[in-house]
Amino acid sequence: MTAAKGKVRLTRDSALALLAGMLRIRRFEETCAELYTAEKIRGFLHLYIGEEAIAVGALDALAPDDAVVATYREHGHALARGIAMDRIMAEMYGKQSGCSRGRGGSMHIYDAATRFYGGNAIVGGGLPLAVGLALADRMQGRDAVTACFFGEGAVAEGEFHESANLAALWKLPVLFVCENNRYAMGTALDRSESQTDLHVKAASYAMGSEVVDGMDVVAVEAAARRAVDAMRSGGGPHFLECRTYRFRAHSMFDAQLYRDKAEIEEWKTHGPVVRFTAWLRETGLLHDSDLARIEADIAAEIDAAVAFAEAAPWEPVEDLERFVLMAEVPE
């Protein structure tokens, strides 16, 4: 692990927190898959399993006043950002107590309190928003940064290039976090990109750009911290290409005809949770009792979140058109 290189000072507590953060996402997603089969969650459901190190590592480097823009595969980011699990689960159910009052569902989690600006189901659609959020922070004299997550598929979109150029041109503090899981839905990277080293594309916009092992939570956190520190002192945007792999299907409708089972199994052997767990055990930071406690805490939190979502009321149909037009700008 990167920690061995001394890039990040990892205490036992912070190491266990990173592991717990990833496991919390993993178990939440597994529960979502079950709830989808049980038809409690409907629509599209995109699971983050296999990619947990990126959200947990990168968001650990942010401060509470920073902004986050994510994609339709954003449950992990929402959890890692600190949005209450029960409100996220209620959103999955489409209930009024969900963080978006059930209007968004799995793909559109929003939370003003943590400056979490969705949950965007248009590939690349969130990137210009991130540029604008960073612009607003800078114009108002705040030293906040905006972390913008997107998949490698978004790099083919014009909005990626427009946003990268604009952020670099105006030296805005946007952390572009590319979650390169090698498949844009079912299209492999080398079947959609002429240049498959995506960090090279970003570098061409004259911004700091690096490739990171997206399966290594400590490496992601270290890279994000370096980038965020540089951005806070006026360094302009940064791009992190986090190489990762999606262990589950693109969505619950995906039969995965485009990749081999062997490939998936091979990636699972060095997934973010197994690797970090093994390393923590080796270094003596993790004991069996820790893991049991972490798992028990997570199970209890998930049970409570599911119970909360089950019991939560539905938005009344009379409120269907509420918020289409706003009466005022919320504080």
Added chain:
Amino acid sequence: MTAKGKSAKAQMGAAKKGAARKIVARKGRTVRTTYREAVREAIRDALARDPRVFLMGEDVGRYGGCYAVSKGLLEEFGEDRVRDTPLSESGFVGAGIGAALGGMRPIVEVMTVNFSLLALDQIVNNAATIPHMSGGQFAVPLVIRMATGSGRQLAAQHSHSLEGWYAHIPGIKVLAPATLADARGMLWSALLDPNPVLIFEHVLLYNMEGDLAADAGPVPIEGAAVRREGTDISLVTYGGSLFKCLAAAEELAADGIAAEVIDLRCLRPLDEATILASVAKTHRALIVDEGWRSGGISAEIATRIVEGGFYDLDAPVARLCGAEVPIPYPRHLEEASVPQTADITAAARALVRPE
């Protein structure tokens, strides 16, 4: 600037009359101004009033704006608040949405409505949805201004009237200021609105000259205006066609036909009450729109009249719309592509006095 043909000049004349009529009613000192200057004054005023307001778009700064609307503002307010952007409509419109989410009050200028199609994703999928999709946690207090309409011989990728498309979309407001007072007054009200507001400025209006109250200020951004009262037929229109309708009403008056002219001002939400009240009085309606007829805003207005005023009608609801062609370059074909004063007069006369 393009050379103006006779008909364009005639429109300008009609424009002056229309604008003057509104302003005469407001007593007090007036200033001679153009639509372009009125919009510029509105932007200047907004920049001066609120530090959260900034202008961004292609060539709004050093160049002074494609239609010279923002000339001088860069020198006055600096590069931070009058911000030239790359040719990235989706990028900078989306950045405007993000900046609005982040507490600013951006005015984004898109050179022409045709270019706004490159930003359609941001406008339709983000600006119009985020407040609702977030359960009311976020508002998008953003203004997007753009030029629309034909008349400058700019051919099919610079001349269309797509505001009716935007009026289809819940979550945004769509304005079409036609008078100097609206050009001066709608922007500030739009910036105070917590919702994304699109302002469509007809290209032929920028040079329109008239008298504007020296103390002209914000005006409401909802509600249609009756620009001329009449009892025989309602001409329902907006934007660049307003002054053609007013000129037609003048001609019709000479013929003993009293046409009422309604300036919609706001295409979304539509002021159905004013339209229906007018039709209840005149019993006839002619909708005039530069936009295409099929699936256009004129179809929506006609349907509202039929739904709400069917029994008031003495004649079928009629429409004069843009010909269903990509607007061509040569003057005579361009003019034939959109309703002209003579067409309006003839159509109104045929409705009031059928053969």
